[in-house]
Amino acid sequence: MRQAFTKALVKASEKDKSIILLTGDLGFTVLEPFMEKFPKRFFNMGVSEQNMVGVAAGLALSGKKPFVYSIIPFAAMRPFEQIRNDICYQKANVKIVGVGAGLSYALDGPTHHSIIDIAIMRALPNMTVVCPADSIEAGLATKALAEFKGPAYLRLGKSRVPQAHKQNISFEIGKAIEVRKGEDAALIATGEMVSVACDAAESLAEKGIECRVLSMHTIKPLDREAVLKAAKETKLVLSIEEHSVIGGLGSAVTEVLAESDRCVLFERLGVQDRFAEKITDQNGLREENGLTAKQIAEKVLKRIGKQAHR
Amino acid sequence: MAKLVELKKKAAGIRKKIVEMSYKSNASHIGGALSCTDILTVLYFDVMKINPKRPLEKTRDRLVLSKGHAAATLFSILAEKGFFEKKTLEEFHVENGRLWGHPNLGIVPGVEATTGSLGHGLPIGVGMALAGKLDGLNYNVFVVLSDGECEEGSNWEAALSAAHNKLDNLVAIIDYNKWQCFGKTNEVVNLEPLAEKWKAFGFSVKEVNGHNFEELVSTFKEVPFEKGKPSMIIANTVKGKGISFMEDCLEWHYKSPNKEQCRQAFEEIEKQAIPGSKSKEKEKNKIKGESK
Numbered sequence: 001m002r003q004a005f006t007k008a009l010v011k012a013s014e015k016d017k018s019i020i021l022l023t024g025d026l027g028f029t030v031l032e033p034f035m036e037k038f039p040k041r042f043f044n045m046g047v048s049e050q051n052m053v054g055v056a057a058g059l060a061l062s063g064k065k066p067f068v069y070s071i072i073p074f075a076a077m078r079p080f081e082q083i084r085n086d087i088c089y090q091k092a093n094v095k096i097v098g099v100g101a102g103l104s105y106a107l108d109g110p111t112h113h114s115i116i117d118i119a120i121m122r123a124l125p126n127m128t129v130v131c132p133a134d135s136i137e138a139g140l141a142t143k144a145l146a147e148f149k150g151p152a153y154l155r156l157g158k159s160r161v162p163q164a165h166k167q168n169i170s171f172e173i174g175k176a177i178e179v180r181k182g183e184d185a186a187l188i189a190t191g192e193m194v195s196v197a198c199d200a201a202e203s204l205a206e207k208g209i210e211c212r213v214l215s216m217h218t219i220k221p222l223d224r225e226a227v228l229k230a231a232k233e234t235k236l237v238l239s240i241e242e243h244s245v246i247g248g249l250g251s252a253v254t255e256v257l258a259e260s261d262r263c264v265l266f267e268r269l270g271v272q273d274r275f276a277e278k279i280t281d282q283n284g285l286r287e288e289n290g291l292t293a294k295q296i297a298e299k300v301l302k303r304i305g306k307q308a309h310r
Numbered sequence: 311m312a313k314l315v316e317l318k319k320k321a322a323g324i325r326k327k328i329v330e331m332s333y334k335s336n337a338s339h340i341g342g343a344l345s346c347t348d349i350l351t352v353l354y355f356d357v358m359k360i361n362p363k364r365p366l367e368k369t370r371d372r373l374v375l376s377k378g379h380a381a382a383t384l385f386s387i388l389a390e391k392g393f394f395e396k397k398t399l400e401e402f403h404v405e406n407g408r409l410w411g412h413p414n415l416g417i418v419p420g421v422e423a424t425t426g427s428l429g430h431g432l433p434i435g436v437g438m439a440l441a442g443k444l445d446g447l448n449y450n451v452f453v454v455l456s457d458g459e460c461e462e463g464s465n466w467e468a469a470l471s472a473a474h475n476k477l478d479n480l481v482a483i484i485d486y487n488k489w490q491c492f493g494k495t496n497e498v499v500n501l502e503p504l505a506e507k508w509k510a511f512g513f514s515v516k517e518v519n520g521h522n523f524e525e526l527v528s529t530f531k532e533v534p535f536e537k538g539k540p541s542m543i544i545a546n547t548v549k550g551k552g553i554s555f556m557e558d559c560l561e562w563h564y565k566s567p568n569k570e571q572c573r574q575a576f577e578e579i580e581k582q583a584i585p586g587s588k589s590k591e592k593e594k595n596k597i598k599g600e601s602k
Contacts, residue, residue, distance in 0.1 A: 020444075040444070046474075051433040051467035058437020061415070061423065063368075064444070066437075081427060082464070086434060090415045090424050 001157045002030045002099055004135035005142050009067060010034050012146035013041065018063060019146060022056055024049045024070040026099075031069065053079040056094045057086035065093055065146070071105070072098035072114035076121055076153065087151045088126045095145050096121075097154045101131065101191050102242025103271070104158035106282040110275040114155075118190075119247025121153040122220045128152040129220040130173060131249075133164040133194035137217055140171035148173060157192045164195040164215060174218045176226035182210035185300050186230035189240040190216045190249045196286075197240050199293035204300055211300065222252045231262035236304045238267050240296060242286070245270040265303055269296065313356070314523045320390070321351040321523075322583035325552050327386035327399060329575045332566040335403035337411055339379040341562035345487040345520070345547040346380050346454060352526040353452055354387045362392040365419035371449050372438050374423045376431020377456035377485060378412040384421070385409055393420035429462025431455065432482060436472050439480040439540075450533065453482045458490030461499050466511065469540075473512025478534035481541045482513070485520065487549035489560055505544055513542040520545030552579055 010033050013019040021034050022043045035042045045052040049070060056066035068075065075098040076083070087094045098117060105112035121129050130145065130152060132138040138156055145152050169177055179194060180201050189197040194215040201211035212234060214226055230237050237257070239250040250268030257266055271289045278288060286292050290299065324347050332340040350373075354360070358371040375384045382402065389396045398418060401407030408417060412426030423434045435453035442449050459465065472480050486504070488495050495501055505515045514535035518525045526545075533541045549563070550556030553575045556567075567575060 043440075043475075045471055046467075048464075048467035048471065050429070050464040051436065051471050054430055054433020054464065054468065055437035055440065055471065058423075058434040058439075059441050060437075061434070062438050062441030062445075064441055082430060082433070085424060085427055086430055 001132065001135045001138045001161045002027070002159065004139040005097065005154070005156055006031055006033050008139040008142035009146065010037055012143055013038055016065065016146060018065045020059055020064050020066045022052050022066055022068045024052050024074055026070050026074070049074050049079040050082050053082035053094075053096070054086050057082070057090060057092045060092035060094050061090065067095045067097055069097045069099070071100045071112060072117050072155065073112060076117045080120065084124055088124045091126050091150055093149055093151070095152045095154055097156065099156045099158060101155045101157045103276070103282050103285040104192070106280065106285050113276060115242075115244045115271045116247065117155065118219055118241070118243050118249065119251070122247065122252065126151050127220065128173065128218070129155070130218050131155040131191040132217050133189070133191060133215045134161055136163065136165045136169060137171060137215065140169070141173075141217065144171060144173050155191060161192050162195040164198060171217070174221045174223060176223040177215040177217065178212065179215050180211065180213040182212040183234050184209045184211060185236040185238065185304060186212040186214065186234040187238050187240055187296070188214045188216050188227065188230060188249070188253055190219060191242055193240045193242050193291065196291065196293050197296060200296035200300070203293065203297045207301070209300065209305070216249055219249055219252055222256065224256050227253050227256045228260055228262060231257055231260065231264040234264070236265040236300065238269055238296070238299065240269045240291070242291060243270055244273060246273055267299070267303070269299065314527065317352060317355055317523050317527070319583050320355050321348050322579050324351055324383065324386050324390065325579045326576055327390075328382045329553070329567060329572055329579070331382045331386065331399055331402050333569070333572045334400065336566045337382065337403040338564050338566065340382070340566060341489070341549040341556060341559070342377060342456060342485070342487065343380040343383045344551045344553065344556065345549045346377065346485040347383050347551065348521045348523065349454065349483055349485060349526060349545055349547070350383050350387050352523060352530060354391055356527055357530040358452070359449065360391070362420065365393060368445070369447050369449055371452065372422045372435070373452040373454065374425065374431040374435045374438070375413055375454050376425055376428070376435075377454060377459055378425030378427075380485075381409070381411060381413045384413055385418070388418065388420035391420070394418045428456065428459040429464040432465050432468035432472075435480055435482070436468050436475070436477060439472070439477040440475055442479050443475070443477065449479065451480050453480070455482060455484045457484055457486045457488060457495045457501060458498070460484065460501055460504070469508065469511040469513065472540040476538040477540045478536070478538055481533045481543065483543045483545055485547050486544055487547045489549045489563065491563065493560065508542040508544070512539060514539040515542045515544065517544045517546065520547035521551055552582060554578060
């Protein structure tokens with residue numbers, strides 16, 4: 001996913017000379033293709049994220065298109081006020097790129113987990129929030145953001161992210177992608193949870209339950225139509241994210257549903273409101289939070305199993 | 311010489327505007343607005359390459375007022391320069407007005423960055439200076455900081471990065487009036503030795519009397535002080551400068567003058583605008599005493 005980002009950024013930068021890449025000394029073995037091709041447009045700002053974001057704002061105010069890269073807690077949280085004032089309030093044309101979405105830095109511990117970033121980025125006025133599902137989406141999202149004017153947050157997974165898409169897709173910021181058709185339940189997932197939701201949907205299909213899977217890669221602005229359509233055409237809507245159940249995709253979907261006239265079974269699946277305690281890998285942490293394909297499938301069966309079989 | 315008299319008159323006019331704005335809007339921070347008035351006056355009326363008719367010209371010098379709470383100073387100078395109409399100043403910090411109490415990008419021309427939260431201006435200035443280098447444009451970026459603001463870690467991050475990138479088109483100025491919200495800066499958190507700190511961070515540093523026009527004019531002429539290094543001017547100033555009952559007095563970080571105080575302030579400012587009306591020696595001693 002990270003490599004797909006770099007590849008797409010290099011491609012966009014060939015055409016667009018105003019693109020600049022800043023890193024807070026992270027992205028070793030990831031950013032080299034950009035560094036080698038555009039050494040004058042690459043800046044390792046060192047471990048100083050507040051300055052990095054402020055510098056990006058200054059560059060943007062001078063006509064550049066900076067991409068700021070770090071691990072999510074250091075990209076989105078340490079310099080939060082700089083993102084709020086210098087980027088969002090000034091509508092500076094800066095893209096914040098955070099890697100290590102959700103629990104991907106599992107064993108590194110909760111300092112490196114990224115489970116509230118969507119919530120805080122989504123709350124910022126003028127901010128667009130994009131969470132690609134896999135490397136295909138990451139590449140397309142990077143391309144789209146390079147052409148997009150204004151502040152945006154790109155949330156990337158780490159490495160070896162399973163592919164959610166088996167075919168070519170068309171990617172548009174703010175428009176959900178239907179990865180799988182189905183009218184029994186709708187699994188609205190974001191980021192790496194899209195491929196997990198696909199696995200859950202596949203196992204449910206064997207039981208005769210057809211799940212729609214949506215890749216809700218843009219959390220803000222949210223594709224309200226896709227949510228309402230899912231609520232109209234299916235019996236159960238689940239939001240699925242590797243992020244806290246507070247403030248992220250689940251909250252965004254809840255807001256749309258609660259304010260609509262649709263009546264549908266709904267549940268938010270995500271990381272519970274706590275710091276991880278058990279020292280385990282990403283799958284282990286997902287399991288603790290009910291986020292494995294098996295657990296998602298069980299949840300669907302529990303909520304609508306009998307209904308669906310009728 | 312005539313130029314210095316002219317600049318001094320300009321500064322007096324700006325001071326009167328600041329007092330009037332503070333009185334009418336009931337805004338805080340008049341003390342810190344007055345302490346940086348002479349610095350900003352010299353910059354805008356003698357040093358910076360700017361054209362109010364073409365406020366976004368690529369080659370222009372930029373000024374980021376990192377101590378955004380001195381917005382009244384910046385706004386009155388920009389209006390005086392002709393970036394916008396002077397009557398807009400009536401809309402400062404009042405209901406349904408156009409100007410917030412801190413500078414905002416995009417509301418009136420001439421403001422280069424939104425500030426108000428301390429520790430943001432220098433990184434933004436570094437970005438602007440870096441862009442200048444990348445584009446081969448030889449403009450300067452001036453960033454005006456407060457002293458208390460130097461307690462923000464982001465400034466020191468920015469300092470490292472300015473020196474590392476050899477940004478000799480970056481000129482930072484500290485309005486060193488020695489006061490912050492709760493008291494004397496060096497009693498709240500000791501900043502000294504301040505010049506040595508900036509030197510150690512890779513800046514070429516000069517100390518000046520921030521109210522001595524001759525010194526300010528000649529110092530700004532010398533930037534960059536060293537090729538390949540960002541410049542730092544530590545300007546020793548007096549909070550509330552120019553108005554006897556406000557000078558060096560913490561409460562004017564918060565208060566705004568009433569009508570009678572306004573009248574008195576105007577009177578004092580007008581007197582000072584005429585050269586020789588105030589003992590230069592007295593002024594010098596005040597600064598000296600403060601910088602200890």
